[in-house]
Amino acid sequence: MIADGIPDMPRRRRTDGGQIAVALLAILLTAGVIHIVTILLVPRFATENGWSRLAAVAAPDGFALIGEGEHAVPGLDPLFVHGACRLDLSAAPAAISLSSSGGFWSMALYDPRGLIVFSLNDRTALEGQLDMLVVTPVQNAALKENPPPDIDRRIVVETNAERLIALLRIYAPADSGRDEATRILEHAECGPWAPPPAPEDQADGPT
Amino acid sequence: MSVPRLFALLLSMAAAILLGGGTAYLAVRSPAPLDVLSAGPWKAWPRAGTADGDPYSRARLARTGEIPLGSGEGLEISTETDSSGAPLRARCDYRVAGQTPTARLWTAAVEPPEGEPGVPGRARAIGSDAILRRPDGSFELVVSPAPHAGNWISSAGMDRFRIVMRLYDTTARVDTAIASLVMPDVVAEGCE
Numbered sequence: 001m002i003a004d005g006i007p008d009m010p011r012r013r014r015t016d017g018g019q020i021a022v023a024l025l026a027i028l029l030t031a032g033v034i035h036i037v038t039i040l041l042v043p044r045f046a047t048e049n050g051w052s053r054l055a056a057v058a059a060p061d062g063f064a065l066i067g068e069g070e071h072a073v074p075g076l077d078p079l080f081v082h083g084a085c086r087l088d089l090s091a092a093p094a095a096i097s098l099s100s101s102g103g104f105w106s107m108a109l110y111d112p113r114g115l116i117v118f119s120l121n122d123r124t125a126l127e128g129q130l131d132m133l134v135v136t137p138v139q140n141a142a143l144k145e146n147p148p149p150d151i152d153r154r155i156v157v158e159t160n161a162e163r164l165i166a167l168l169r170i171y172a173p174a175d176s177g178r179d180e181a182t183r184i185l186e187h188a189e190c191g192p193w194a195p196p197p198a199p200e201d202q203a204d205g206p207t
Numbered sequence: 208m209s210v211p212r213l214f215a216l217l218l219s220m221a222a223a224i225l226l227g228g229g230t231a232y233l234a235v236r237s238p239a240p241l242d243v244l245s246a247g248p249w250k251a252w253p254r255a256g257t258a259d260g261d262p263y264s265r266a267r268l269a270r271t272g273e274i275p276l277g278s279g280e281g282l283e284i285s286t287e288t289d290s291s292g293a294p295l296r297a298r299c300d301y302r303v304a305g306q307t308p309t310a311r312l313w314t315a316a317v318e319p320p321e322g323e324p325g326v327p328g329r330a331r332a333i334g335s336d337a338i339l340r341r342p343d344g345s346f347e348l349v350v351s352p353a354p355h356a357g358n359w360i361s362s363a364g365m366d367r368f369r370i371v372m373r374l375y376d377t378t379a380r381v382d383t384a385i386a387s388l389v390m391p392d393v394v395a396e397g398c399e
Contacts, residue, residue: 027223034227039266042235046269053272075273077373078332079314104312104375108277114268116256119277121376173334
């Protein structure tokens with residue numbers, strides 16, 4: 001099949017075997033390259049990754065309740081109430097605050113690749129109160145240089161990703177728990193961090 | 208280039224594409240066979256979504272679109288088969304019995320096989336705080352389309368399904384580095 005018919009007969013038999021071996025090797029090598037390239041490209045071309053599913057429901061200011069039915073995000077625990085908030089660190093650090101009473105909750109920060117940058121659960125919160133700052137390395141340096149007075153009670157998370165989504169999961173197996181969890185979500189704060197006003201920043205402008 | 212030679216070249220390229228693409232598909236299909244942690248029929252991907260996940264885990268994650276639990280949150284463990292390896296079907300009753308890895312909280316849920324939205328309905332999931340236990344701390348959970356006394360979750364309305372256990376605030380992630388994961392058995396109890 002691979003013979004090209006022109007070379008002289010005695011040599012041809014040897015060349016055939018060699019050609020087939022070379023062809024098989026080439027097939028294997030090419031297949032290997034295609035395999036590796038495919039694996040590496042899948043994340044780039046996947047249209048529906050975890051990030052896009054969350055981004056469709058996340059709010060830029062505060063935690064948006066991830067609904068049930070057609071607004072549901074598949075793969076989330078049905079016994080939990082979920083809220084998603086979009087963080088943009090390009091201009092300012094982001095602050096997340098929430099207070100809960102007793103029940104289990106956990107939170108994870110996802111980057112646009114769908115990877116988890118940071119995660120924690122309610123055990124990390126002090127007496128049910130969580131105050132968190134999400135900063136870029138540059139913002140973190142500025143923060144260390146000029147620490148705000150309340151920095152001690154804040155968890156500072158440094159990340160290279162400027163866009164993140166925070167997903168808050170609150171355990172609420174019963175209907176009554178769902179109302180309470182929804183209330184926690186509504187009262188949770190999530191958005192650009194405004195540093196506590198320093199004296200020289202206080203603008204008492206004319207009205 | 209002669210016609211047979213061109214033909215052979217095209218054939219080889221087609222074979223290479225099929226082989227490369229096919230193995231790539233097999234490697235990232237769900238449930239992915241790579242980077243998996245198994246206990247009986249149960250499977251978990253503890254490094255899914257973490258920065259140290261390998262390219263295969265990332266490809267799988269992007270393809271399934273799942274939103275993994277962080278290491279500070281918990282671990283999702285699921286099975287599509289019973290302990291004998293037969294696929295889970297709604298026409299059978301299953302008894303999930305035994306122990307779970309240490310966790311502050313866990314939930315067990317009946318979900319569709321691959322990422323589709325769940326069939327709505329009550330009693331699809333149960334939390335460890337609602338589980339009745341034996342004196343030794345082990346438990347028994349019936350998965351059946353029909354209601355049962357005791358611990359029960361419903362598989363009604365689903366042809367094939369998987370059982371997903373999510374362990375929260377668990378040591379399962381670190382335990383597994385040295386010891387094996389202890390998960391309950393899933394035994395088929397009678398099929399229609």
